[in-house]
Amino acid sequence: MNNNNVSSEHHAPPEAMPWHQTALTDLLTHRDRLPHALLLTGPAGTGLSQFGQALAGALLCETPQTAGSPGCGRCAACGWMAAGSHPDFRALNRMVDDDGKESAEIKVEQFRTLGDFFTVGAHRAGRRIVIIDPADALNTVTANALLKTLEEPGEGLLFILISHRIDALPPTIRSRCQLYRLDGPDLDAACAWIQGATGCSAQDAQTWLAMAGGAPLPAAHLAEPARAAAHRAMLETLAKLPDTATVEVADALQSFEPRLWLPLLQRWVMDLGRVKQGAAPRYFPQWSGRLQELAGRSDTDRLVKAGRVLAGQFRLVGHPLNPRLFCEESLGALANAFTPIATLERGR
Ligand SMILES: [Zn+2]
Numbered sequence: 001m002n003n004n005n006v007s008s009e010h011h012a013p014p015e016a017m018p019w020h021q022t023a024l025t026d027l028l029t030h031r032d033r034l035p036h037a038l039l040l041t042g043p044a045g046t047g048l049s050q051f052g053q054a055l056a057g058a059l060l061c062e063t064p065q066t067a068g069s070p071g072c073g074r075c076a077a078c079g080w081m082a083a084g085s086h087p088d089f090r091a092l093n094r095m096v097d098d099d100g101k102e103s104a105e106i107k108v109e110q111f112r113t114l115g116d117f118f119t120v121g122a123h124r125a126g127r128r129i130v131i132i133d134p135a136d137a138l139n140t141v142t143a144n145a146l147l148k149t150l151e152e153p154g155e156g157l158l159f160i161l162i163s164h165r166i167d168a169l170p171p172t173i174r175s176r177c178q179l180y181r182l183d184g185p186d187l188d189a190a191c192a193w194i195q196g197a198t199g200c201s202a203q204d205a206q207t208w209l210a211m212a213g214g215a216p217l218p219a220a221h222l223a224e225p226a227r228a229a230a231h232r233a234m235l236e237t238l239a240k241l242p243d244t245a246t247v248e249v250a251d252a253l254q255s256f257e258p259r260l261w262l263p264l265l266q267r268w269v270m271d272l273g274r275v276k277q278g279a280a281p282r283y284f285p286q287w288s289g290r291l292q293e294l295a296g297r298s299d300t301d302r303l304v305k306a307g308r309v310l311a312g313q314f315r316l317v318g319h320p321l322n323p324r325l326f327c328e329e330s331l332g333a334l335a336n337a338f339t340p341i342a343t344l345e346r347g348r
Helices: 016-028 050-058 078-085 107-111 140-151 187-198 202-211 216-223 226-239 247-251 256-275 285-295 300-314 323-335 341-347
Strands: 037-041 090-093 130-131 158-164 178-179
Touching: 016 050, 037 050, 037 226, 050 078, 050 130, 050 158, 107 130, 107 140, 140 187, 187 202, 187 216, 202 216, 202 226, 202 285, 216 226, 226 256, 247 323, 256 285, 256 300, 256 323, 300 323
Parallel strands: 037 158, 037 178, 090 130, 130 158
Antiparallel strands: none
16 A cells, blocks of 8 residues: 555644644644543634644644654645545534534434544554544543544554534543643734734724633634624624614514524623623623623612523524514513513503
8 A cells, every 4th residue: 555645735634723823833842652542722712623633633644744743735644624524523513504504413323423533543654633622522422432442442443533512521521531721812912813813903803702701713703804894783783782672673673694693692791790790891892881881770689680591592493483583582682671571561
């Protein structure tokens, strides 16, 4: 077998985020002493998945320049990784349906599709790697199936489990893995990266980063030029509640998908709650004045209730039976925090 199909074509190997480069090099330098199961953890939205992909790509590369270097981008293995077809690599993720909605769990049937991957030796005489991302989406049955494999790992098998909430993993799984913690970037590094990735200004990068709760990847998603204007418009629309009627706000939101505006609405309510308690807003610091004014017209109980209703709506966000009604109900949850239901009923 030709083990070294070096092509002249360059396939960019999967890359870790800039703030994770040192950690990646560090792990790769110890590539011969890696355990058979790694559990990567760190703050959400900081690039854990990218790190896992970059690590797998580098470990499977057949002509790495040094022990600590990423994939060469030129060997057959790097080509297969770029095409998603490396025979010694598998990834278990949430399933995505035709509407783009992700499944809540990684089901045991998915795990079973790996079939003889665990028992048949490596195709390329190197490692075999399975990424499970996010590992906290494994349901109990799948976790038990995985546990059996973790207890008797095959030769050269490496599991890379990825989760930003490792307390949601069964202790039996955690105890079989070596924990590897990855830090997120500091504020300056995060903002610089968002600016570079989206071309937005430094001030906007800070705004989007706050809106995403400090997580740089979702912030870059918000800041992408094609989406940024829509996100601003949605927020301006939501901020009009309750001074503009719910139906009018619902009209203005019709052109946006619920999965885009509902998280903004939820964070808006969370910030109202924080301001009500005398804390600074976390997500929308530039809207501090409006949040202060609104918080003065509500109370903590009603804001907590609004948050609870919106959390319930979040479970339906991918497939509301009646999108218009869903929108009005969600907006109504916030509007009700300012106008007691009793007053409304008395007025009827
Ligand atoms: Zn390579």
